[in-house]
Amino acid sequence: DAKTTQPTSMDCAEGRAANLPCNHSTISGNEYVYWYRQIHSQGPQYIIHGLKNNETNEMASLIITEDRKSSTLILPHATLRDTAVYYCIVTFNAGNNRKLIWGLGTSLAVNP
Amino acid sequence: NAGVTQTPKFRVLKTGQSMTLLCAQDMNHEYMYWYRQDPGMGLRLIHYSVGEGTTAKGEVPDGYNVSRLKKQNFLLGLESAAPSQTSVYFCASSHTGSNEQFFGPGTRLTVL
Numbered sequence: 001d002a003k004t005t006q007p008t009s010m011d012c013a014e015g016r017a018a019n020l021p022c023n024h025s026t027i028s029g030n031e032y033v034y035w036y037r038q039i040h041s042q043g044p045q046y047i048i049h050g051l052k053n054n055e056t057n058e059m060a061s062l063i064i065t066e067d068r069k070s071s072t073l074i075l076p077h078a079t080l081r082d083t084a085v086y087y088c089i090v091t092f093n094a095g096n097n098r099k100l101i102w103g104l105g106t107s108l109a110v111n112p
Numbered sequence: 113n114a115g116v117t118q119t120p121k122f123r124v125l126k127t128g129q130s131m132t133l134l135c136a137q138d139m140n141h142e143y144m145y146w147y148r149q150d151p152g153m154g155l156r157l158i159h160y161s162v163g164e165g166t167t168a169k170g171e172v173p174d175g176y177n178v179s180r181l182k183k184q185n186f187l188l189g190l191e192s193a194a195p196s197q198t199s200v201y202f203c204a205s206s207h208t209g210s211n212e213q214f215f216g217p218g219t220r221l222t223v224l
Contacts, residue, residue, distance in 0.1 A: 043116075043215030045215070099160070
């Protein structure tokens with residue numbers, strides 16, 4: 001699986017957009033970009049995923065560059081409850097290589 | 113729907129004791145996973161299952177055994193616990209063809 005690089009930590013003001021970057025320069029053509037988050041002491045929570053196109057759901061938006069070597073997770077109006085560690089993972093959706101490889105993620109602090 | 117549940121939530125063992133962690137899901141998912149999470153490290157896959165009656169080794173399988181006798185349950189066993197197995201254990205499940213994994217709340221295990 002391709003490796004990802006994320007900043008260790010970020011800050012964001014409550015009510016503002018949080019933009020979390022992820023580099024995955026070795027991503028292969030069939031690998032998806034997945035984002036999860038983990039609020040302190042809880043199990044990780046799926047946020048969103050995409051292959052090529054930008055994606056949006058009720059939680060966030062995912063912007064993938066045209067060359068697919070990087071992506072950005074956008075939380076449009078961050079709240080205090082969005083304080084968590086955010087993980088960017090690239091993986092296949094099927095086959096033996098579909099396992100998730102977790103890094104250390106980005107610790108996002110949303111400040112009042 | 114309860115989603116993914118884990119039993120117990122907390123446990124303290126002495127070195128050499130055995131125990132079984134139970135994971136149950138009510139979403140009819142084919143895939144189930146056991147992870148461990150240690151301070152300063154990402155989640156690491158211990159074992160996983162692609163369906164009832166099947167199991168496979170993950171990244172860190174040594175010292176653990178698993179069984180998937182029923183589709184909805186995935187058991188993780190420690191035959192002879194060691195202090196190195198002190199960790200938080202997370203169970204997850206997903207449908208075939210997706211890496212949207214649903215996580216349980218975790219089991220905090222301490223081995224003295």
